[in-house]
Amino acid sequence: MKEFILIFRHEDGQKVASPEQIQVWMKQTMDWIGGIAAQNKFVQGNGLPFDEARIVGHNGVVTNGPFGDIKETIGGYIIVKADTIEEAVEFARGCPVLQGEGNTVEVRKIAKGDGVH
Amino acid sequence: MVFINFISTAKFDTMRDYMFVFRTDYNAIPERTAEAAAAMTQRWMDWIGGIAAQGKLTDRGNRLENTGSVVKGKNVVTNGPYAEIKESIGGYTIVKANSYDEAIEMAKGCPIFSQGGNVEVREVSIL
Amino acid sequence: MEQQELIPHLFRTEFRKITSVLCSLFGIAHIEIAEDIASETFLSALETWTYKGIPENPVAWLYTVAKNKAKNHLARNALFNEKIAGQIKQTSSESEEIDIDLSDQNITDSQLRMLFTICHPSLPAEAQIGLALRILCGFGIDEIANALLSNKETINKRLYRAKEKLRAENINIELPSATEISARLENVLATLYLLFNEGYYSESNDAVLQEDLCLEAMQLTYLLIENELTNLPAVNALLSLMCFHASRFEARKNEQGEMVLYHDQDETLWNRELISKGVYHLNLASQGTALSKYHLEAGIAYWHTKKADTHEKWEAILQLYNQLLQIEYSPIAALNRTYALSKANGKEEAITEAEKLALTGNPYYHTLLGELYTDIDNKKALDHLQMACSLARTIADRQIIQKKMALLVH
Numbered sequence: 001m002k003e004f005i006l007i008f009r010h011e012d013g014q015k016v017a018s019p020e021q022i023q024v025w026m027k028q029t030m031d032w033i034g035g036i037a038a039q040n041k042f043v044q045g046n047g048l049p050f051d052e053a054r055i056v057g058h059n060g061v062v063t064n065g066p067f068g069d070i071k072e073t074i075g076g077y078i079i080v081k082a083d084t085i086e087e088a089v090e091f092a093r094g095c096p097v098l099q100g101e102g103n104t105v106e107v108r109k110i111a112k113g114d115g116v117h
Numbered sequence: 118m119v120f121i122n123f124i125s126t127a128k129f130d131t132m133r134d135y136m137f138v139f140r141t142d143y144n145a146i147p148e149r150t151a152e153a154a155a156a157m158t159q160r161w162m163d164w165i166g167g168i169a170a171q172g173k174l175t176d177r178g179n180r181l182e183n184t185g186s187v188v189k190g191k192n193v194v195t196n197g198p199y200a201e202i203k204e205s206i207g208g209y210t211i212v213k214a215n216s217y218d219e220a221i222e223m224a225k226g227c228p229i230f231s232q233g234g235n236v237e238v239r240e241v242s243i244l
Numbered sequence: 245m246e247q248q249e250l251i252p253h254l255f256r257t258e259f260r261k262i263t264s265v266l267c268s269l270f271g272i273a274h275i276e277i278a279e280d281i282a283s284e285t286f287l288s289a290l291e292t293w294t295y296k297g298i299p300e301n302p303v304a305w306l307y308t309v310a311k312n313k314a315k316n317h318l319a320r321n322a323l324f325n326e327k328i329a330g331q332i333k334q335t336s337s338e339s340e341e342i343d344i345d346l347s348d349q350n351i352t353d354s355q356l357r358m359l360f361t362i363c364h365p366s367l368p369a370e371a372q373i374g375l376a377l378r379i380l381c382g383f384g385i386d387e388i389a390n391a392l393l394s395n396k397e398t399i400n401k402r403l404y405r406a407k408e409k410l411r412a413e414n415i416n417i418e419l420p421s422a423t424e425i426s427a428r429l430e431n432v433l434a435t436l437y438l439l440f441n442e443g444y445y446s447e448s449n450d451a452v453l454q455e456d457l458c459l460e461a462m463q464l465t466y467l468l469i470e471n472e473l474t475n476l477p478a479v480n481a482l483l484s485l486m487c488f489h490a491s492r493f494e495a496r497k498n499e500q501g502e503m504v505l506y507h508d509q510d511e512t513l514w515n516r517e518l519i520s521k522g523v524y525h526l527n528l529a530s531q532g533t534a535l536s537k538y539h540l541e542a543g544i545a546y547w548h549t550k551k552a553d554t555h556e557k558w559e560a561i562l563q564l565y566n567q568l569l570q571i572e573y574s575p576i577a578a579l580n581r582t583y584a585l586s587k588a589n590g591k592e593e594a595i596t597e598a599e600k601l602a603l604t605g606n607p608y609y610h611t612l613l614g615e616l617y618t619d620i621d622n623k624k625a626l627d628h629l630q631m632a633c634s635l636a637r638t639i640a641d642r643q644i645i646q647k648k649m650a651l652l653v654h
């Protein structure tokens with residue numbers, strides 16, 4: 001079985017959500033991930049809070065990211081096991097992040113064993 | 118409700134985890150010889166090995182294939198990696214550091230800069 | 245206590261202490277000598293007490309006899325004496341007399357050291373369980389065979405191989421260093437957890453033996469709690485989990501010895517004392533920084549000590565299962581998670597999620613779907629229950645499913 005990463009992209013990471021909204025979103029996310037884990041297809045995952053992010057560029061230039069030129073922001077990711085990218089895309093369709101307008105989930109196959117990034 | 122509290126407040130280490138997201142414009146990278154590619158691999162291994170040697174590598178991470186899909190809604194799926202921006206994500210690594218500044222210093226050693234790429238540094242929170 | 249009850253009772257409590265102390269002293273290579281001396285001590289007790297009556301302090305009597313037997317053995321066996329006694333003399337005091345220390349402190353320390361030795365990662369899990377039952381719980385070979393649903397011959401072979409392995413690896417009987425302890429502890433906890441589950445989920449008909457197995461696992465876990473170095477959050481979480489489960493011993497069997505499902509249990513039979521002990525240790529467990537599967541399972545077990553079907557309860561259980569599955573997948577956790585989902589988010593969502601699990605060869609999968617489809621699509625519910633019935637592994641399980649089917653038809 002192959003591994004795929006599901007990257008949550010938020011169109012506007014600066015949007016402020018109420019604690020109640022965050023709580024609802026957390027439950028939906030945990031239920032979504034729990035459902036994938038219950039199929040033994042979950043590998044790992046993390047959230048990436050928006051504040052204080054940085055981009056390190058050429059010659060050690062550091063900019064306040066992720067809100068620079070790019071509008072989208074990564075809010076987190078999970079890695080799942082799937083036989084095909086279509087199966088991984090099916091998992092992605094259930095991601096609660098997609099409820100936000102303009103948000104997307106990027107699905108990418110993980111390259112294994114060559115040690116290069 | 119201590120039983121729920123301990124779960125949400127649990128921290129796994131006194132140091133925090135930071136994720137490095139590697140971005141490059143893959144279309145702009147010229148074809149390389151096998152030797153050049155091997156030398157580049159070596160530089161990546163050395164850099165990550167150096168972080169591991171300090172006991173600060175949480176997860177060596179993964180390289181991502183340059184193909185993929187973007188799900189924009191339940192029924193909207195496009196092929197290829199995220200294309201709104203030139204640079205696409207080539208991989209990630211998770212390190213341990215005491216502060217953002219320390220993580221940024223570690224990121225500055227990344228070989229990706231010689232390919233015109235950049236590293237996004239993000240604190241990790243447990244989902 | 246009459247003599248015919250007293251000796252088996254003392255065997256259960258004192259055999260492990262004598263064996264642990266002697267084995268700690270002699271080294272793992274001589275584990276059988278330690279066992280033999282302990283066994284002979286009880287044999288002497290049986291002979292002498294029958295003839296002369298029970299001594300005033302039976303435990304002290306056993307210790308004195310064990311000490312003398314150990315000293316005699318050292319004196320008699322020249323080879324053993326040369327190799328081992330020489331070392332012992334060097335490391336103990338300067339006096340010629342070999343000190344066999346059966347003080348409370350040394351008994352506790354020796355048992356803890358033996359626990360780490362037996363739960364050494366080089367041994368397969370089943371060997372660890374067998375050895376723990378023999379050396380640390382004082383189970384006879386027959387009892388071990390019964391408890392593990394095996395036979396005497398298999399158990400004897402397993403124990404023999406396990407001891408050979410310990411000898412071959414020449415493992416020191418000692419507590420791991422402070423830096424190693426949490427890594428080694430993982431294996432110890434895994435074995436204690438298995439030991440408890442062997443008792444709790446055993447299909448053996450011997451209810452007393454099942455309970456005994458669970459209580460022994462708890463007692464060994466308690467050894468870890470009593471030592472400062474090993475009194476760690478995950479250990480408290482495991483003990484808490486055991487307390488919550490054990491609190492239902494009384495309620496989970498009816499007068500005919502049949503299994504009573506959680507749902508149908510009389511909660512006045514639940515042991516309140518064990519429940520509050522569980523809560524106490526869960527609170528201690530929550531003071532740490534790490535989150536183990538034992539924390540999550542103890543959390544789930546805690547919520548099960550509240551019988552009332554509240555939304556809060558099932559939501560909490562669902563979230564705990566969501567996290568548990570991310571740490572460690574198991575089919576039973578996946579099924580229980582889906583049941584909690586039906587209680588927290590509704591049956592329709594749970595049916596969709598259940599069908600994704602694709603555990604079609606698992607009877608509990610079909611029992612779950614049978615339950616979820618009840619009142620939504622009774623035909624499908626019945627089909628699943630029939631499937632569950634044909635896949636069921638035990639008569640008890642089959643009876644439970646048949647009861648559910650009967651309810652559906654009426």
